[in-house]
Amino acid sequence: MSFTATKFAPSPLPLNSTIPRSNDKPLSFSFDHFKPHPSSSFLGSTRTLLRFGALARPHARTRSSSPVSAVLLQQTSNLLVTKEEGLELYEDMILGRFFEDKCAEMYYRGKMFGFVHLYNGQEAVSTGFIKLLKKEDSVVSTYRDHVHALSKGVPSRQVMSELFGKATGCCRGQGGSMHMFSKEHNLLGGFAFIGEGIPVATGAAFTNKYKREVLNQADADHVTLAFFGDGTCNNGQFFECLNMAALWKLPIVFVVENNLWAIGMSHLRATSDPQIYKKGPAFGMPGVHVDGMDVLKVREVAKEAIQRARRGEGPTLVECETYRFRGHSLADPDELRDPAEKEHYAGRDPIAALKKYLFENNLANEQELKAIEKKIDEVLEDAVEFADNSPLPPRSQLLENVFADPKGFGIGPDGSYRCEDPKFTQGTAHV
Amino acid sequence: MSADPKVFLMGEEVGEYQGAYKISKGLLEKYGPERVLDTPITEAGFAGIGVGAAYYGLRPVVEFMTFNFSMQAIDHIINSAAKSNYMSAGQISVPIVFRGPNGAAAGVGAQHSQCYASWYGACPGLKVLTPYSSEDARGLLKAAIRDPDPVVFLENELLYGESFPVTAEALDSSFCLPIGKAKIEREGKDVTITAYSKMVGYALKAAETLAKEGISAEVINLRSIRPLDRSTINNSVRKTNRLVTVEEGFPQHGVGAEICTSVIEESFGYLDAPVERIAGADVPMPYAANLERMAVPQVEDIVRAAKRACYRSVPLAAAA
Ligand SMILES: Cc1ncc(C[n+]2csc(CCOP(=O)(O)OP(=O)(O)O)c2C)c(N)n1
Ligand SMILES: [Mg+2]
Numbered sequence: 001m002s003f004t005a006t007k008f009a010p011s012p013l014p015l016n017s018t019i020p021r022s023n024d025k026p027l028s029f030s031f032d033h034f035k036p037h038p039s040s041s042f043l044g045s046t047r048t049l050l051r052f053g054a055l056a057r058p059h060a061r062t063r064s065s066s067p068v069s070a071v072l073l074q075q076t077s078n079l080l081v082t083k084e085e086g087l088e089l090y091e092d093m094i095l096g097r098f099f100e101d102k103c104a105e106m107y108y109r110g111k112m113f114g115f116v117h118l119y120n121g122q123e124a125v126s127t128g129f130i131k132l133l134k135k136e137d138s139v140v141s142t143y144r145d146h147v148h149a150l151s152k153g154v155p156s157r158q159v160m161s162e163l164f165g166k167a168t169g170c171c172r173g174q175g176g177s178m179h180m181f182s183k184e185h186n187l188l189g190g191f192a193f194i195g196e197g198i199p200v201a202t203g204a205a206f207t208n209k210y211k212r213e214v215l216n217q218a219d220a221d222h223v224t225l226a227f228f229g230d231g232t233c234n235n236g237q238f239f240e241c242l243n244m245a246a247l248w249k250l251p252i253v254f255v256v257e258n259n260l261w262a263i264g265m266s267h268l269r270a271t272s273d274p275q276i277y278k279k280g281p282a283f284g285m286p287g288v289h290v291d292g293m294d295v296l297k298v299r300e301v302a303k304e305a306i307q308r309a310r311r312g313e314g315p316t317l318v319e320c321e322t323y324r325f326r327g328h329s330l331a332d333p334d335e336l337r338d339p340a341e342k343e344h345y346a347g348r349d350p351i352a353a354l355k356k357y358l359f360e361n362n363l364a365n366e367q368e369l370k371a372i373e374k375k376i377d378e379v380l381e382d383a384v385e386f387a388d389n390s391p392l393p394p395r396s397q398l399l400e401n402v403f404a405d406p407k408g409f410g411i412g413p414d415g416s417y418r419c420e421d422p423k424f425t426q427g428t429a430h431v
Numbered sequence: 432m433s434a435d436p437k438v439f440l441m442g443e444e445v446g447e448y449q450g451a452y453k454i455s456k457g458l459l460e461k462y463g464p465e466r467v468l469d470t471p472i473t474e475a476g477f478a479g480i481g482v483g484a485a486y487y488g489l490r491p492v493v494e495f496m497t498f499n500f501s502m503q504a505i506d507h508i509i510n511s512a513a514k515s516n517y518m519s520a521g522q523i524s525v526p527i528v529f530r531g532p533n534g535a536a537a538g539v540g541a542q543h544s545q546c547y548a549s550w551y552g553a554c555p556g557l558k559v560l561t562p563y564s565s566e567d568a569r570g571l572l573k574a575a576i577r578d579p580d581p582v583v584f585l586e587n588e589l590l591y592g593e594s595f596p597v598t599a600e601a602l603d604s605s606f607c608l609p610i611g612k613a614k615i616e617r618e619g620k621d622v623t624i625t626a627y628s629k630m631v632g633y634a635l636k637a638a639e640t641l642a643k644e645g646i647s648a649e650v651i652n653l654r655s656i657r658p659l660d661r662s663t664i665n666n667s668v669r670k671t672n673r674l675v676t677v678e679e680g681f682p683q684h685g686v687g688a689e690i691c692t693s694v695i696e697e698s699f700g701y702l703d704a705p706v707e708r709i710a711g712a713d714v715p716m717p718y719a720a721n722l723e724r725m726a727v728p729q730v731e732d733i734v735r736a737a738k739r740a741c742y743r744s745v746p747l748a749a750a751a
Contacts, residue, residue, distance in 0.1 A: 113720060114538025165538075165719030176540035176718025192542040193500060194472045234471035235503075262472060264448030270471040336447060392721045402714050409713070 079361055080296045086354070086363045089295055091372045092131055093123040093351050095379070096147035099156060100326075102380050103146065103163060107330050111388070112163040116177045119147040121293075121325035124350035125257050126151045128298025128320075129225055132306055138186040138224040140201035143178035145190050148227055154182045156383040166390035173393045174401065186222075194228075195235035198254070201226035202241040205252035205315075212312075223309040224252045231262025233276050242283040242317065249314035253305045254280075256319045257292065263328040264336040280317030292320030293348045296357065323348075399424065432462055435490060438576055441468040441477055442494030442531070451496045452532060452591050478504035478529065482511040485527040490576055495531035498547045498585060504529075512581035513556030528575045530584035533561075534628060534679050535727050537589065541715035544723075546680030548627065551583040552656040552689070558582045558610055559656040563631040564595040567654055570608030578610060585656075587629045613660035615667070619649035622673040622737045625664060625690055627653040630677045630728065637733035646741055656686055661693045668694050672703040673740040677733055682710035707736035 081089065100118040107116050119126065122144075130139060130151035141148040149159050154170055162169025163177055170182050179190035188204060191197035204224040211220035232238060233256055245252050256276050260267050268274050280287025286308075290301045298320055305316035323345035327334035358364040399419075402408065406419035418424055432438045439462075444451045446459040446469040459467040470477040474495065481491035495501045501508060512525045535544040551559045558580055562568040568586065575582035600606060616631060617638050626634040631652045638648040649667050653660065668674050674694055676687030687708040694706065712726040738744040 112538075114536070114540065114718070115543070162718075165721070167719075171718075173719035173722065174541075174717050176538070179540050179542070179718070192540070193503065195503070231472045234473050236473065236475055263451070264444050265469060265471070269469065393717070393719050395722075395725060398712060398717065398722055398725050399714055 079363070080300065080357075081363070083363045086358050087368065087372065089127050089131060089299070090351075090354055090358065090364070090369060091376065092127040092151055093295065093354065094373055094376045095150055095156070096123040096126060097351060098373075098376050098380055099146060099150060099159070099383075102160075102384065104326070104330060106160075106163070106384065112165070112177065114177060115143065115329045115331065116163070117142075117144040117329045118326045119144055119324070121345065121350070122257055122259060122322045123147065124295035124298050124354075125227070125255065125292050125320045125322055128292075128295045129227075129253070129255055129302040129306075132299065132302055133223065133225070136186060136222050137306075138188050138201070138204045138222065140188045140197040140204065140224065140226045141180070141190060142194075142197055142228055142232075143190075143192045144229075145178065145180045149180040149182065149185075149187050152182070152185045152187045154180065154185050154187055156379050157386045158182070160380075160383040161387040161390050164387040164390070165392070166387055167393040167397070168386070168390040172397065172401075174397075194232050195237035198226050198228060198232075198237050198241045202245050202250060202252055205245065205250035205309075206248065208251050209248065221310045221312075222251065223306050224250075225255055225306075226252060227255045227257060229262060230256060230258040230260065230267045230276065231265060231270060232256075233279070234270055239279070239283075242279060242285065242315075245315040246284040249312065251309035251312065252315045253302070253309055254315065254317045255302075256317070257322055258319050259322050259324045261324070261328070261337060263332065266336075275319075277317060277319035283317075285315045285317055287317045287319070289319045289321065292322030293345070293350045293353060295350055295354050322350075325349075432458070432466065435576075436466075437488060438490040438492065439466040439468065439484075440492045440494060441470055441481060443470055443472055443496050445469060445494050450494070452588060454586075454591065455494070474500050474504035475507065478507040479511060481527050481529075482507050482515070482525055485512070485525045485581075486515070486523050488526070490526050490528075492528045492530060492576060495529065497536075497543060497588065498531050498533035499543050499545055501529060501531070501547065508551070508557070508581070508583065509554050513554050516580065517556060524579050525581045526579050528572075528578075528582045528584055530572070530575075531586060532588035532591065533585035534587050534589075535711070535716060535723075538718065538720060538723065539716075540718040544716035546585075546628075546678065546711070547583070548585055548656045548678065549680055549685045549689075551585075552659075552686060553684075554657075556581065557657060559585065560610065561585045561627040561653060561656055563590070563616075563628055563652050563654070565597050566595065566601040567608065567614075567652070569601060570606055571610070571654060573607045574610050577607070582610075585628065590629055590632075593632075608654070611655045611658035611660060613654055613663040614652045615649060615663065616652045617648070617650040619647035619671065621647045621671055622675060622740050623649045623651060623664070623667040623671045624675045624677060624733065624737065625651045625653060625687075626677040627656060627686070628679070630679055633728065633730050634677055634733055636730045637737065640730070640734050641737055644738075644743070646737060646743065648737055653686075659689065659693070661697065664690060665694060665698045668698050669701045672701050673737075674702070675707040675709060675733065675736045675740055677709045677728060679711050679727055681713055682708060683713065685710055704740045704742065707740050709733055709736050 096119060100120050103116055106112050126147045139148055139152050146159055158170040162171055165173040167173055170180060175181060175190060178192040181187060181189050201224050208220050208222045211217040258276060277287035277289040288301050291297050301318055305318055308316055407417050409418045412418040412421060445455045446467045449456040478493055481493040484491050508529055512527055516524045534546045548561060551557050560571045560575055562571050575584050617635060624634045634650045638650050641648045649671055651667060676690045678686045687710055691706045709728045709732050714726060716726055717723050
């Protein structure tokens with residue numbers, strides 16, 4: 001019996017025979033036929049990656065791919081975004097990147113604590129998907145949730161303040177880095193346990209169907225996005241929800257952010273068939289693989305998946321192949337990832353790729369992008385100052401929000417509700 | 432592991448990463464990937480696999496990266512591990528150890544900061560151990576692995592970073608501790624303080640403070656939550672006539688409640704003061720550091736409670 005990594009490495013699967021995108025129909029997916037289409041060859045998975053041995057994607061093509069934008073460029077008549085859209089995407093990605101860099105700085109300065117998981121490198125996924133949503137649509141995230149919150153519109157001030165543990169945070173300092181919630185923005189968490197968010201997201205999608213079919217709200221067309229990682233796709237809750245979502249045709253998109261690693265566990269060492277998107281068709285929904293380092297490609301796929309959900313045609317599984325540029329959390333020594341692998345992906349920075357596209361298509365010039373970066377710098381300076389100057393949660397907050405109705409604390413020895421005791425709100429460690 | 436080839440370790444990041452908290456450092460190198468298995472993130476799956484292996488006499492040590500995540504495997508811990516010996520009328524025993532860090536860490540919020548001692552302590556068929564010192568960890572873990580029944584072994588993340596003096600006896604390869612036996616960490620005559628895991632250290636600090644004020648506290652390190660060493664606790668209370676229970680977990684239906692009942696049942700006549708219970712606040716753990724501090728017991732809380740028990744301070748009026 002051997003459990004060595006080599007034995008676990010997948011045997012080469014037949015290369016996916018889907019037609020490489022042609023110039024006239026670059027991004028077509030057979031959503032309707034539920035056919036798995038690894039629409040991108042995930043450029044990182046080409047020759048270079050094959051050198052990493054274990055990391056070679058089974059469906060990697062051996063030809064060397066041109067950069068994303070080059071493929072897209074060939075159809076200049078058919079630009080993927082307008083100038084406004086391009087700038088919006090750029091701004092959102094810069095916000096995500098700079099926010100996380102600021103978090104690292106503040107963590108090392110002792111302003112935030114605990115486990116802080118940063119999103120650097122994965123911005124194209126959050127931006128590519130969430131910027132297509134309406135405010136009423138829901139997002140369910142994991143412990144790596146700051147940037148999803150920002151993309152969904154939760155103000156930087158509120159997210160930063162939450163991280164500082166201040167009363168002005170989006171959860172008044174009660175949630176913290178791994179538990180961002182905002183009812184106003186339909187951000188439903190912030191789940192720190194693997195897989196946990198997926199059923200909750202599926203429940204949010206279920207609600208929409210219920211509203212439409214039981215409560216007769218014919219216009220209910222809200223979509224839920226569930227974000228989670230490659231490692232999470234080995235957890236039962238993922239499979240259980242793929243089944244129910246397809247069974248009941250729920251308006252949800254399962255967005256896998258496959259950054260190839262789950263802390264120090266390589267995806268290929270953890271998963272019998274590492275092509276996650278293939279699990280969609282197994283449950284009767286489309287599974288799509290997309291280059292998660294290219295915001296425009298992500299957006300293209302996201303658009304179709306979200307529209308499909310909105311039209312009531314059911315769920316989609318999207319595997320975005322991406323990479324995190326930092327350790328798992330700020331406490332992770334990050335010793336197991338090959339420096340060459342990191343360097344390789346650093347070269348595929350999604351922000352640089354979008355920038356290049358915008359330039360090459362005359363959608364933006366250097367000054368415009370610089371102006372955005374400057375604006376975000378200012379937004380974040382302001383957010384930090386706001387968080388720093390905000391008050392700590394008062395002692396009286398300790399026992400608040402445990403129940404929607406504080407009578408849940410029960411009746412005291414004197415026969416009245418404990419929450420009505422004037423001392424109650426002072427909160428002590430021994431209630 | 433060197434003594435028994437049937438013992439193996441499985442869990443997330445226990446191998447190549449050397450343990451999320453580096454607890455299994457060196458084990459992969461020493462025992463190889465057949466006995467130190469990195470699993471996918473599937474607690475329900477690998478805990479159940481551990482139980483199945485234990486059915487056939489292997490001795491799995493299943494690590495939860497933290498005990499919080501054992502909630503995804505609790506069906507197997509309780510239904511498959513704890514009840515099989517009974518349901519099969521003794522035909523199938525389950526010699527398995529579930530271990531990992533338990534209790535509040537720092538700054539990680541509600542989902543990652545919780546004590547499972549009373550949760551698992553409530554289940555027939557389980558043994559629940561809570562080491563405090565290095566000696567405890569070594570002696571109790573060996574006992575747990577050798578035990579024919581399922582053991583829940585609750586370590587503490589914040590104690591991982593602490594070092595303890597170790598005796599030559601504890602280093603001896605034959606060293607092992609009995610399950611179900613508490614340890615008197617510090618003898619005293621005025622008040623008994625029971626604690627487990629990290630709270631033992633707090634209780635000892637409180638005892639030092641109390642000593643300066645002329646109160647001699649006896650500190651009991653429970654070591655085992657289930658079975659509970661009722662005898663050591665009651666003998667101590669019969670001597671000191673006062674009791675303070677300390678735990679990090681939630682107060683209601685907690686370890687302190689069980690200890691209190693035992694003392695009321697067996698030593699009621701010896702009590703000179705109401706039993707004081709120190710526990711975590713009855714709220715999910717807040718993230719903000721100032722609230723977090725208020726939500727977990729502090730040394731001062733123990734000192735105050737001991738003084739109340741000894742009538743050295745005014746009783747807490749209508750504790751909120
Ligand atoms: C149930 C459960 N088990 C273990 C963990 C510890 N843990 C936190 S993140 C993580 C890895 C997750 O990897 P992946 O799903 O790929 O997401 P990524 O961190 O790469 O974004 C693990 C094992 C957890 N949070 N929940
Ligand atoms: Mg991952």
